Amino acid sequence: MEYGAGLEAVTAMLSGFLSWIPSFGFGILSYVFTGVTLYTVARRRGVDKPWLAWIPVVNVWLIGSLSDQYQYVVRGQYKSRRKVLLTLSIVNFVLLTAICILGGVLVANVVMNYIVSPAAVEDWELVRMLMSPVMGIMGLAIVMGGVGIAYAIIYFIALYDVYRSMDPDNSTLYLVLSILIPVTEPFFLFFNRQKDRGMPPRRQEMPEGEPRQPEWEAPKDYL
DSSP states (O other): OOHHHHHHHHHHHHHHHHHHHHHHHHHHHHHHHHHHHHHHHHHHHTOOOGGGGGSSSTTHHHHHHHHHHIIIIOOOOOOOOHHHHHHHHHHHHHHHHHHHHHHHHHHHHHHHIIIIIGGSSSSHHHHHHHHHHHOOOOOOOHHHHHHHHHHHHHHHHHHHHHHHHHHHTTTTHHHHHHHHHGHHHHHHHHHHTTTTTTTTOGGGGTTSSSSOOOOOOOTTOOO
């Protein structure tokens, strides 16, 4: 009987692990596709620090930089979406880390003060011990939700600029599908990474006699 129960437990764990592999593999594929796209486009368009494409959390700087560059060369407007996105991404990461730490404290309190010696802890004492980390987690979760909404709004605005710089005819479709079906975003970026249909011609590409257009590269102190 014990052998059968142990075998069932091992089988359940193995099944859970195998079911997790496709999600993990897709996550790696999405990371690679996004990294290749951001690095390729940023380097070709002269955006500073293209290697940031491979660093989680801060790689949104490149999405913002490509958006800012598009606004600069097409509309002549100075934006700071790269700075806003980077700030919100870091704040979100810090909040998530704090929530994980408080969650660890919560679990530790339960294990140390209740499971180890349940007879020594009254119910009200357990509630009092858990109240502080639970309230902390709830408060941070609310703040994180607000930061996440602000981040999502700015991110999709910047992403729309990136899509418009690549393929303006399909940019709205790409954005809508990226919002409704997030798994499509890395693929849209990757398969359009060599396109610059929404960008003005470079100066050296302008036919002789045509008005000179602004370079793709914004000032280095800007990007």
